[in-house]
Amino acid sequence: MKWDEFFVTGEPMIYAAMVSIVVVSLAIPIALTYFKKWNWLWTNWLTTVDHKKIGVMYILAALLMLFRGGVDAILMRAQTAVPDNGLLDGQHYNEIFTTHGVVMILFMAMPFIIGLMNVVIPLQIGARDVAFPRLNAVSFWLFFSGAMLFNISFVIGGSPDAGWSAYFPLASLEFSPTVGNNYYAIALQIAGIGTLLTGINFLVTILKMRAPGMTLMKMPMFTWSVLITNVIIVFAFPVLTVALALMTLDRQFGTQFFAMQSGGMDMLWANLFWVWGHPEVYIVILPAFGIYSEIISTFARKNLYGYKSMVVSMVAISLLSFVVWAHHFYTMGHGVMVNSVFSITTMAIAIPTGVKIFNWLFTLRKGKISFTTPMLYSLAFIPIFTIGGVTGVMLAMASADYQYHNTMFLVAHFHYVLIPGTVFAVIAGFHFWFPKVFGFMLNEKLGKLSFWFIAISFNVTFFPLFILGLNGMTRRMYTYSESTGYGPLNMLSMVGAVGLTIGFIILVYNIYWSVRYSPRNIKSDPWDARSLEWSTHSPVPEYNFALIPTVNRLDAHWFAKKEGKPLATGKYEPIHMPNNSGLPIIMGAAFFFWGFFMVFSWWIPAIVFGVVILGTLAYRTFEKDHGHYISVEEIERTEKALRGEQHEN
Amino acid sequence: MKKKWIALSLFSITAILLAGCENPLLILDPKGPQAKILSETILFSIAIMAGILFVVYVLYTVVLVKYRASKLDDDYEPPHEEGNKWLEIIWTAIPVIIVIVLSVVTVSSTSKVEQKSVAYADEKPMVIYASSSNWKWHFSYPEEGIETVNYVNFPANRPIEFRLYSFGPITSFWIPQLAGQKYAMSDMVNTIHMSADVPGSFIGKNSNFSGEGFAKMEFEAQSLSDADYKEWVNDVKTTAPKLTEDEFDELIEAEHVGRKTYSSNHLEFKPAPEGENSGHNHGGNTSTEDQHEDHEDMDMDMDMDMDHDAH
Numbered sequence: 001m002k003w004d005e006f007f008v009t010g011e012p013m014i015y016a017a018m019v020s021i022v023v024v025s026l027a028i029p030i031a032l033t034y035f036k037k038w039n040w041l042w043t044n045w046l047t048t049v050d051h052k053k054i055g056v057m058y059i060l061a062a063l064l065m066l067f068r069g070g071v072d073a074i075l076m077r078a079q080t081a082v083p084d085n086g087l088l089d090g091q092h093y094n095e096i097f098t099t100h101g102v103v104m105i106l107f108m109a110m111p112f113i114i115g116l117m118n119v120v121i122p123l124q125i126g127a128r129d130v131a132f133p134r135l136n137a138v139s140f141w142l143f144f145s146g147a148m149l150f151n152i153s154f155v156i157g158g159s160p161d162a163g164w165s166a167y168f169p170l171a172s173l174e175f176s177p178t179v180g181n182n183y184y185a186i187a188l189q190i191a192g193i194g195t196l197l198t199g200i201n202f203l204v205t206i207l208k209m210r211a212p213g214m215t216l217m218k219m220p221m222f223t224w225s226v227l228i229t230n231v232i233i234v235f236a237f238p239v240l241t242v243a244l245a246l247m248t249l250d251r252q253f254g255t256q257f258f259a260m261q262s263g264g265m266d267m268l269w270a271n272l273f274w275v276w277g278h279p280e281v282y283i284v285i286l287p288a289f290g291i292y293s294e295i296i297s298t299f300a301r302k303n304l305y306g307y308k309s310m311v312v313s314m315v316a317i318s319l320l321s322f323v324v325w326a327h328h329f330y331t332m333g334h335g336v337m338v339n340s341v342f343s344i345t346t347m348a349i350a351i352p353t354g355v356k357i358f359n360w361l362f363t364l365r366k367g368k369i370s371f372t373t374p375m376l377y378s379l380a381f382i383p384i385f386t387i388g389g390v391t392g393v394m395l396a397m398a399s400a401d402y403q404y405h406n407t408m409f410l411v412a413h414f415h416y417v418l419i420p421g422t423v424f425a426v427i428a429g430f431h432f433w434f435p436k437v438f439g440f441m442l443n444e445k446l447g448k449l450s451f452w453f454i455a456i457s458f459n460v461t462f463f464p465l466f467i468l469g470l471n472g473m474t475r476r477m478y479t480y481s482e483s484t485g486y487g488p489l490n491m492l493s494m495v496g497a498v499g500l501t502i503g504f505i506i507l508v509y510n511i512y513w514s515v516r517y518s519p520r521n522i523k524s525d526p527w528d529a530r531s532l533e534w535s536t537h538s539p540v541p542e543y544n545f546a547l548i549p550t551v552n553r554l555d556a557h558w559f560a561k562k563e564g565k566p567l568a569t570g571k572y573e574p575i576h577m578p579n580n581s582g583l584p585i586i587m588g589a590a591f592f593f594w595g596f597f598m599v600f601s602w603w604i605p606a607i608v609f610g611v612v613i614l615g616t617l618a619y620r621t622f623e624k625d626h627g628h629y630i631s632v633e634e635i636e637r638t639e640k641a642l643r644g645e646q647h648e649n
Numbered sequence: 650m651k652k653k654w655i656a657l658s659l660f661s662i663t664a665i666l667l668a669g670c671e672n673p674l675l676i677l678d679p680k681g682p683q684a685k686i687l688s689e690t691i692l693f694s695i696a697i698m699a700g701i702l703f704v705v706y707v708l709y710t711v712v713l714v715k716y717r718a719s720k721l722d723d724d725y726e727p728p729h730e731e732g733n734k735w736l737e738i739i740w741t742a743i744p745v746i747i748v749i750v751l752s753v754v755t756v757s758s759t760s761k762v763e764q765k766s767v768a769y770a771d772e773k774p775m776v777i778y779a780s781s782s783n784w785k786w787h788f789s790y791p792e793e794g795i796e797t798v799n800y801v802n803f804p805a806n807r808p809i810e811f812r813l814y815s816f817g818p819i820t821s822f823w824i825p826q827l828a829g830q831k832y833a834m835s836d837m838v839n840t841i842h843m844s845a846d847v848p849g850s851f852i853g854k855n856s857n858f859s860g861e862g863f864a865k866m867e868f869e870a871q872s873l874s875d876a877d878y879k880e881w882v883n884d885v886k887t888t889a890p891k892l893t894e895d896e897f898d899e900l901i902e903a904e905h906v907g908r909k910t911y912s913s914n915h916l917e918f919k920p921a922p923e924g925e926n927s928g929h930n931h932g933g934n935t936s937t938e939d940q941h942e943d944h945e946d947m948d949m950d951m952d953m954d955m956d957h958d959a960h
Contacts, residue, residue, distance in 0.1 A: 090861045163858050169835065170818035170860060260835040266819060267834070300716070306732035309741075331821055331831045333839035336763050340756045347751055351744045357705060358740040359732075364712040367727045371717070379713065386705050390698035397751060399758035400690045402829020403676045406821055406856035470691075472675035472825045474856040477864040 047580040049133035051118045058115030065107040072100035081494035083482040093478035094161040101164025107147040109284045112426040123533030126211025128544045131204040133578040139194040141588025146191025149595045153183040160184040168258035168269040182599040185247045199233030213551040220531040225290025228318045236279035243272035274325035282321040288425030292378045298529045299375040300367025306359040313352030330398045339398035346396035373447030377428035380455045381420045388416030409469025415462045439539035440518040450506035457499025464489035530558040537642040543575045574629040587616045675825045682766035683828040690758045765808045774808040782816035782901040784862030789914035795885045798909035805848045805872035811841045821857035824870045838923040845872035894918045
């Protein structure tokens with residue numbers, strides 16, 4: 001391979017990206033050295049096994065990826081804003097929509113959700129950490145390696161260009177000869193293993209580590225949603241693992257699983273991909289439902305309406321999510337019978353989802369609604385997501401889908417589901433739990449301003465796409481001629497995209513402003529909320545709860561506040577905590593280099609790093625690490641300090 | 650109430666946009682029986698969905714107007730409500746009924762568009778093979794023994810059966826005003842039934858992303874009166890060159906080409922992947938005779954038709 005094949009060349013935008021990558025990767029170590037922060041970074045963050053810090057790192061990475069995916073999105077909208085535009089060429093556009101999809105789903109939505117899960121779940125169930133803290137760190141570093149590996153494809157070797165669904169034979173070596181789709185297979189594989197480990201970890205955490213008295217039906221709704229989500233992860237992700245492994249074998253080892261000849265089946269990939277891919281949609285949407293449930297009941301100052309039916313409908317959704325995958329390719333040519341069955345299972349999902357919408361509306365009814373930033377996002381979710389939902393039912397009808405398939409109507413639909421569903425939820429959750437983690441609040445004025453920009457611009461960006469779809473505009477076209485008449489609505493969509501950008505810039509500015517100026521003397525429970533995480537201090541001490549609370553009902557913290565009875569009593573005892581470890585990040589780095597060499601089929605270094613990975617596993621097997629105890633004196637000191645800072649509580 | 654304004658303005662934007670289009674939207678402007686069924690199905694589902702949205706939006710607006718903290722007494726304390734059995738039964742049962750109705754509509758419309766229209770029940774359909782290679786379409790007429798590239802002519806008011814396959818990545822054959830789309834794949838043949846009620850020119854395209862030149866992969870579908878069609882076929886037979894195997898191989902390799910016309914077709918030397926030449930049966934209505942053949946038989950036959958990439 002020559003150097004000019006190794007580095008992507010010939011595009012000014014890519015040179016700019018290279019320069020900025022070099023500048024940033026030089027600036028970070030220089031700054032760390034200058035401010036003498038290496039040690040702080042290593043001991044406090046890179047080696048941490050604390051679920052809160054891991055959660056924060058997940059969210060930071062997700063915000064970074066939101067930026068990356070957002071730049072892709074803006075470029076796509078800019079390219080299609082006017083007919084016959086020459087901003088990007090076909091190949092470049094294809095790479096950008098591919099990475100936009102992969103980055104937004106797998107490296108933005110998933111880690112943002114998992115980050116919030118990390119921060120909130122142990123606190124919400126009254127635990128001191130997750131079941132396997134070290135494994136949790138491994139999950140994070142695998143995700144991070146996968147994400148970084150995927151992102152360097154932009155400048156080294158070329159990005160995948162066959163769409164985020166990477167259908168064969170387009171994604172095969174014959175039609176996509178660059179290393180782009182090798183990056184896809186290997187980077188998702190590494191991140192996917194991390195996600196699978198997270199699934200197992202949180203399943204065990206929620207099932208085994210709940211505070212005394214918290215039976216399953218007394219769990220907060222977010223915890224329920226995360227429990228169900230992790231069951232889906234554990235069942236769905238192995239399918240992705242297998243599919244990606246077969247893809248790697250096909251592309252790099254000469255097998256023919258998905259090839260056009262020798263008995264390969266192109267649609268086998270499509271089936272495997274969506275057997276994972278459809279449950280994946282629910283992996284990112286169910287926790288969002290959980291977040292909205294928490295926020296809506298908090299700011300309506302009312303318990304969640306129809307708790308039991310909320311749980312039942314989530315279980316129903318999770319089961320249905322595994323039997324609808326063929327609706328992604330009704331047009332493949334399976335018969336009326338198969339299409340009808342999948343149409344009906346798909347439409348059936350609307351029933352439990354509808355139940356949830358009505359339960360939220362009835363939670364609001366007779367409530368006392370205050371319009372905080374997280375609540376605004378949750379309230380905007382209901383009407384916008386319902387549009388996404390009903391258009392989903394329209395798409396579910398196989399016959400009609402023959403006309404919507406592959407059009408902008410579909411693109412509009414899934415953005416109407418994923419943005420008000422997942423993205424609004426994680427932003428709402430971010431604002432909601434921010435004070436819990438950092439001990440100060442995000443500015444409400446800036447928060448609301450960015451909300452209005454985002455909510456309105458979202459509709460301006462994506463509503464026109466429904467109409468474009470009905471007018472026959474297909475997705476993934478890098479350009480179109482003026483005679484199609486698609487120009488004006490695409491321009492309108494571009495205007496919306498600019499508005500969304502402004503909204504996100506205000507959001508980031510809000511973080512900066514709040515870090516600098518937001519008052520620090522908040523109470524432990526600034527929103528007057530309902531679940532256990534609000535019963536400990538803000539910011540949360542390392543050990544979460546000095547005394548483990550006892551729970552006797554749903555919303556125990558809310559009733560404890562009303563009745564003035566503390567949830568936890570007794571004397572402090574030494575608290576057993578896990579030790580930090582450098583092993584997970586070393587493992588992540590080893591995976592990164594292994595993956596990089598795999599992508600380029602440089603077998604010897606790949607084998608070397610494969611051995612390093614096995615070495616880290618072996619080391620861990622023989623390592624004796626029994627954790628450490630936090631002494632009673634230290635707990636007393638911490639508690640006193642935390643109470644001292646908080647004036648009224 | 651700001652939310653309501655958003656909802657209202659959304660609806661009015663839609664109304665303006667819909668009204669602003671001089672021509673009706675392509676999908677809602679059908680010119681053949683299959684597309685008409687789909688357009689009716691879509692409009693019916695939009696009506697039902699608008700009803701659902703209306704109910705949700707009214708409830709939403711009412712609760713947000715009535716129960717905002719700023720409008721309530723300071724000492725108002727929201728009640729504790731576990732839920733209501735009857736309400737929950739209602740909002741489960743009504744969606745169940747809606748889904749049943751939509752299911753019936755879906756199954757019946759799907760089976761209707763997957764066959765020849767009842768209007769032409771006793772006419773023999775005309776078969777045209779449409780195959781894709783890189784970013785162009787080849788149309789082979791087995792009855793007439795002719796072939797075209799990037800345009801297709803056929804008689805109006807006659808059932809047409811397009812048989813689809815691909816010499817590469819999956820593409821999706823779509824003439825929005827005549828019928829819904831279907832995939833063209835390398836190892837099997839799919840069938841689309843359609844007919845045009847009037848003579849006219851329609852946009853046809855590949856809707857499934859298939860690589861670099863995908864955006865320009867369009868063709869013209871023209872329905873002609875019987876007399877015009879016969880004249881065109883005669884013209885082609887007398888004036889167009891023959892399609893040789895070598896020329897076809899070159900044609901397949903090319904990225905984009907303009908319109909081409911030939912007085913013979915490639916099916917003679919490179920048959921479509923159906924029957925004994927098929928790679929797989931995906932279990933669907935490929936409308937070929939091999940539907941009931943089992944898998945092993947086909948796997949053995951499969952390299953026969955797929956050797957084009959070996960040159």
